[in-house]
Amino acid sequence: MGVAGSGKTTIGRQLAEELGWKFADADQFHPPANVAKMSAGTPLNDTDRAPWLAAIRLYLDARLEKNESAVVTCSALTEKYRAVLLRGAEPVKLVYLRGTRELLWSRISGRQGHFMKPAMLDSQLATLEEPTGALVVDIAQPPAEIVAGIRSAIAA
Numbered sequence: 001m002g003v004a005g006s007g008k009t010t011i012g013r014q015l016a017e018e019l020g021w022k023f024a025d026a027d028q029f030h031p032p033a034n035v036a037k038m039s040a041g042t043p044l045n046d047t048d049r050a051p052w053l054a055a056i057r058l059y060l061d062a063r064l065e066k067n068e069s070a071v072v073t074c075s076a077l078t079e080k081y082r083a084v085l086l087r088g089a090e091p092v093k094l095v096y097l098r099g100t101r102e103l104l105w106s107r108i109s110g111r112q113g114h115f116m117k118p119a120m121l122d123s124q125l126a127t128l129e130e131p132t133g134a135l136v137v138d139i140a141q142p143p144a145e146i147v148a149g150i151r152s153a154i155a156a
Contacts, residue, residue, distance in 0.1 A: 001076035001131070002097035003124040005107035007139050007146070008073035011097060014147045016071035022063065026074035029055040043123040046080075053084045060085065060092065077127045093154055096131050097146075099139035 002008055009025050016023035030052050034044055044052075056074055063070045076082045076094075086092055101121070108121055130136075135153050137146050 001074055001082070001094060001134070002099075002139070003075060003077065003104060003128060004121055005104040006097035006099055007107075007143065008075075008097060010143055011137075011146050011150070012071045012073040014143055015150055018147060018151065019069065019071070022068060022070040024056075024059055024070060024072045026052070026056055026072065029059070038120070041120065043120055049081065053081055057085055064091065075124065076131075077124060078129045079131070082131060094131055094134040095150055096134040096136045097139050098130070098136055101125060103140060 009027075012025065013023050015021075030038075034048050034052060037044060037048065056072065060070075060072060074081075074085065076085060082094065086094065104121055104125075135150065137149060139146065141149075
């Protein structure tokens with residue numbers, strides 16, 4: 001989990017590949033109306049997020065029911081959102097990719113063709129409630145080091 005530009009997709013894909021697990025990016029669960037809203041530079045509200053979070057939760061439930069391991073990326077900015085995603089899903093481990101505003105801004109500003117606009121970073125940072133009990137990872141490290149640290153932590 002983390003705000004835009006934290007490396008969720010990059011780290012998530014690499015982690016899933018190294019572990020031989022399924023990978024799902026939360027962006028694929030957004031209804032078209034959410035993508036259109038974000039593409040126009042409008043932040044989502046709780047009503048917009050509800051079907052998105054429900055779809056991610058259904059995906060998690062399906063993996064758990066089949067006893068399949070997966071890496072799922074999601075901003076999960078608030079405790080309320082994380083409660084929807086994690087309630088009753090004890091085997092799920094939360095990893096928080098944390099970085100400075102400057103680093104996040106530089107990453108988002110360099111993106112081409114992504115619906116998440118750089119100007120929306122500040123609204124995400126304002127909404128963010130840093131999680132307790134999560135593995136916290138500094139995104140200033142190279143991706144290979146981040147993935148190695150996560151693998152080590154989840155193996156422990």
